[in-house]
Amino acid sequence: MNKRDYNFSAGPAVLPEPVLAEVQRDLMALPGVGASILEISHRSKTFEDIIGQAESNLRQLLAIPDNYAVLMLQGGARLQFSMIPMNLMGGGRRTCDYLVTGSWSKYAAQEAVKFGETRVAWDGKPTNYDRLPTPGEWRLDPKAAYVYYASNETIQGVQFSTEPESGDVPLVCDASSDFLSRPVDVQKYGILYACAQKNAGPAGLTVIIIRKDLLERSSDRLPGYLNFQIHAEAQSLWNTAPTFPIYVLMLVTKWLIADVGGLAKMEAQNRAKAKLLYDVIDASGGFYAGHAQPSCRSMMNVSFRLPSDELTAQFLHGAEERSMTDLKGHRSVGGIRASIYNAMPVVGVERLRDFMLEFRENSDE
Amino acid sequence: MNKRDYNFSAGPAVLPEPVLAEVQRDLMALPGVGASILEISHRSKTFEDIIGQAESNLRQLLAIPDNYAVLMLQGGARLQFSMIPMNLMGGGRRTCDYLVTGSWSKYAAQEAVKFGETRVAWDGKPTNYDRLPTPGEWRLDPKAAYVYYASNETIQGVQFSTEPESGDVPLVCDASSDFLSRPVDVQKYGILYACAQKNAGPAGLTVIIIRKDLLERSSDRLPGYLNFQIHAEAQSLWNTAPTFPIYVLMLVTKWLIADVGGLAKMEAQNRAKAKLLYDVIDASGGFYAGHAQPSCRSMMNVSFRLPSDELTAQFLHGAEERSMTDLKGHRSVGGIRASIYNAMPVVGVERLRDFMLEFRENSDE
Numbered sequence: 001m002n003k004r005d006y007n008f009s010a011g012p013a014v015l016p017e018p019v020l021a022e023v024q025r026d027l028m029a030l031p032g033v034g035a036s037i038l039e040i041s042h043r044s045k046t047f048e049d050i051i052g053q054a055e056s057n058l059r060q061l062l063a064i065p066d067n068y069a070v071l072m073l074q075g076g077a078r079l080q081f082s083m084i085p086m087n088l089m090g091g092g093r094r095t096c097d098y099l100v101t102g103s104w105s106k107y108a109a110q111e112a113v114k115f116g117e118t119r120v121a122w123d124g125k126p127t128n129y130d131r132l133p134t135p136g137e138w139r140l141d142p143k144a145a146y147v148y149y150a151s152n153e154t155i156q157g158v159q160f161s162t163e164p165e166s167g168d169v170p171l172v173c174d175a176s177s178d179f180l181s182r183p184v185d186v187q188k189y190g191i192l193y194a195c196a197q198k199n200a201g202p203a204g205l206t207v208i209i210i211r212k213d214l215l216e217r218s219s220d221r222l223p224g225y226l227n228f229q230i231h232a233e234a235q236s237l238w239n240t241a242p243t244f245p246i247y248v249l250m251l252v253t254k255w256l257i258a259d260v261g262g263l264a265k266m267e268a269q270n271r272a273k274a275k276l277l278y279d280v281i282d283a284s285g286g287f288y289a290g291h292a293q294p295s296c297r298s299m300m301n302v303s304f305r306l307p308s309d310e311l312t313a314q315f316l317h318g319a320e321e322r323s324m325t326d327l328k329g330h331r332s333v334g335g336i337r338a339s340i341y342n343a344m345p346v347v348g349v350e351r352l353r354d355f356m357l358e359f360r361e362n363s364d365e
Numbered sequence: 366m367n368k369r370d371y372n373f374s375a376g377p378a379v380l381p382e383p384v385l386a387e388v389q390r391d392l393m394a395l396p397g398v399g400a401s402i403l404e405i406s407h408r409s410k411t412f413e414d415i416i417g418q419a420e421s422n423l424r425q426l427l428a429i430p431d432n433y434a435v436l437m438l439q440g441g442a443r444l445q446f447s448m449i450p451m452n453l454m455g456g457g458r459r460t461c462d463y464l465v466t467g468s469w470s471k472y473a474a475q476e477a478v479k480f481g482e483t484r485v486a487w488d489g490k491p492t493n494y495d496r497l498p499t500p501g502e503w504r505l506d507p508k509a510a511y512v513y514y515a516s517n518e519t520i521q522g523v524q525f526s527t528e529p530e531s532g533d534v535p536l537v538c539d540a541s542s543d544f545l546s547r548p549v550d551v552q553k554y555g556i557l558y559a560c561a562q563k564n565a566g567p568a569g570l571t572v573i574i575i576r577k578d579l580l581e582r583s584s585d586r587l588p589g590y591l592n593f594q595i596h597a598e599a600q601s602l603w604n605t606a607p608t609f610p611i612y613v614l615m616l617v618t619k620w621l622i623a624d625v626g627g628l629a630k631m632e633a634q635n636r637a638k639a640k641l642l643y644d645v646i647d648a649s650g651g652f653y654a655g656h657a658q659p660s661c662r663s664m665m666n667v668s669f670r671l672p673s674d675e676l677t678a679q680f681l682h683g684a685e686e687r688s689m690t691d692l693k694g695h696r697s698v699g700g701i702r703a704s705i706y707n708a709m710p711v712v713g714v715e716r717l718r719d720f721m722l723e724f725r726e727n728s729d730e
Contacts, residue, residue: 002391005399009406012608020393020401026367027389028382034370034690036385038567038613041374041691074439074569075590078604082588111589197605202403204439204569204607223447224476225440226588239443240562242569243377244609248403325399326406 006348009326010154010301010339011177012197017343018259019251042241050247051236057253061263064186064209069232071208072249074242075225077176077195080206081108083226084148084172084191085115087218092116094145099138099164102129102153103332104174109148121147128333129156131293135165145217146170146190152178154198155330157303157337158296163188170214178300179207180256181342182267190214196245198300199342201252205245256342266342267299273340273349274299280356287360291333305335312336315359324352371713374691375519375666375704376542377562383624384616384708407606415612416601422618426628429551429574434597436573437614439607442469442541442560444591445571446476449513449537449556450483452583452593457481459510464503464529467494467518468697469539474513486512493698494521496658500530510582511535511555517543519563520695522668522702523661528553535579543665544572545621546707547632555579561610563665564707566617570610621707631707632664638705638714639664645721652725656698670700677701680724689717 007014023037030037033046040046055070064070073079089096095117098109101124112118122138124131140147147166152159154177163171163185170190179194186192186209196205210228218229230238260266278297281288281304291303306312312335319327329337340349372379388402395402398411405411420435429435438444454461460482463474466489477483487503489496505512512531517524519542528536528550535555544559551557551574561570575593583594595603625631643662646653646669656668671677677700684692694702705714 002394002396003399004394007400007404012404012406014404024389024392027392028385029367029369031367034368035372039372039377039379041377076604079590082590114586202609203605221479225444225447239441240568244567
């Protein structure tokens with residue numbers, strides 16, 4: 001087997017090793033099927049069982065109520081940036097509210113503008129998106145078609161600890177980078193969606209959990225693939241589904257249930273992993289400067305800066321030598337970003353923690 | 366290794382065994398990379414090399430000129446059914462012409478209607494799509510934004526042997542089910558596109574070859590993911606690309622170049638495979654009745670009926686016993702459909718031929 005590093009990529013990102021091992025074992029042919037998962041029809045009994053199991057695992061992990069549909073589509077979060085206003089805003093007759101807390105909610109709001117009046121209810125730009133709004137800081141429109149936010153901003157490393165209160169207005173959440181990392185109360189959402197390539201599988205799949213009454217807002221005039229109602233009626237098999245990513249999602253959710261023991265246990269692990277790194281940052285006397293304000297810190301993406309670009313380059317080089325990769329921060333924030341999703345083992349984070357301590361010690365001399 | 370059958374699925378469909386073997390070998394980690402193809406960033410050097418190699422292989426196999434862009438997107442042919450009229454028709458100011466020769470061109474025309482005046486220039490419905498138009502039979506609008514057709518209809522098994530003549534009007538072709546099965550002259554097309562899951566890779570990827578001057582028609586008001594111009598400028602990395610299907614496409618095109626020896630040789634193999642089955646049909650005295658008229662027969666999807674539903678069921682059962690699967694015809698045509706894409710080995714088609722001969726002989730008694 002080729003050597004595996006500790007991969008801190010923000011996405012596509014590390015997957016659980018037992019999942020990869022099962023994919024590899026059965027790659028040439030699924031047991032008793034006679035063909036690879038890459039070769040079987042999306043309408044075969046075998047695949048119907050796989051997509052059914054993926055949905056049933058998601059329903060179990062997140063306690064998804066019956067009045068919510070689960071869709072598995074292509075096109076990533078970017079396609080959702082369009083689909084959500086196109087389906088929910090009644091062809092521009094209604095308005096929508098966006099909480100802009102980082103790069104991804106900003107891109108989403110920029111797209112919504114094309115489809116109707118889009119109000120930015122709060123914008124974290126003045127402090128380079130290092131914090132989240134407090135409940136009194138934003139005012140929502142009670143007549144809005146929906147309120148949109150991103151539960152975790154991958155680039156800035158800020159994460160909501162609970163859902164913003166939206167009253168009777170449907171709450172729409174991009175959970176791409178913290179999906180399945182902790183329990184959430186699905187009933188608080190109109191739509192909860194996530195692309196798979198952080199915590200749920202490979203690139204090419206987006207999971208959309210949508211309250212069924214919202215499906216009635218989809219117009220027949222929408223582009224067919226962009227119509228939530230069509231996909232819900234066809235149980236995500238209106239067209240050829242992304243069969244392989246759905247298979248991996250099924251294996252990842254099985255791993256979360258059987259190996260991890262559910263999302264409460266996953267959250268405890270994630271919290272402990274993040275604490276290892278934030279503790280080093282907080283005890284570093286400013287050598288490591290976290291981007292997010294402490295109350296808004298992400299458990300998934302730990303963004304911090306070093307005192308100089310030279311030290312940052314040395315840090316990245318030293319990490320690579322120790323088999324830790326993809327730690328370079330996004331250019332809009334700079335510094336280091338350690339993405340420590342569900343599948344990053346504690347031992348990987350401990351290795352990074354040890355290196356951070358060692359690097360700082362050596363830099364002090 | 367789990368047993369592999371001969372898989373005659375219409376798509377997702379059989380892939381070359383050497384491709385599957387390489388995917389399996391490196392599934393846990395690509396050589397020298399330290400992470401699985403499922404885990405690496407779409408912006409990593411490793412992936413940039415992979416997508417670059419996939420494009421360069423396609424350009425070599427199809428002799429794609431420099432004034433064409435190659436896009437690799439999500440959403441399948443179904444999303445193209447919307448994207449093409451949305452990008453090319455100038456927001457409904459122009460009209461378009463469709464040749465309706467089977468189920469897929471029919472669905473495409475039904476979608477185009479939403480975005481502007483859509484003319485059906487020819488419709489094969491009167492004979493249940495068992496033939497293609499002859500050049501004199503349709504009249505195209507010389508002012509149309511484009512002329513659309515499907516080079517091969519997967520369900521009905523009819524295939525154009527050459528491109529319809531469209532004069533100065535850009536020709537748009539859905540080549541989903543015969544892409545890379547034979548050489549084509551790309552310069553005849555405005556857009557040549559194909560979803561991957563028949564001849565080019567797994568589900569979740571669509572390749573769009575588009576003449577660059579057509580990109581100027583894309584409006585800024587389009588949904589971002591549906592804008593060809595945006596994807597062309599970003600070289601298909603505007604958002605997270607479907608990294609794994611693009612990796613498999615790279616391996617499949619490498620196989621076509623290095624193992625098969627190019628598309629002319631691939632076509633010769635495909636022609637020989639199809640002849641094995643059509644010869645049995647033609648010599649069966651009507652026992653096997655081909656759906657397509659002989660001059661329009663597909664080299665990819667061989668559709669035929671047996672004298673009764675009972676015999677069809679017996680045939681399918683006997684084929685399964687002999688490790689030949691997915692031969693059931695689509696419900697709109699009935700009978701049997703043998704999809705014999707590039708990766709179906711001659712030995713698999715010979716086995717089916719032998720069974721067809723044996724089955725007929727036993728039924729004659």
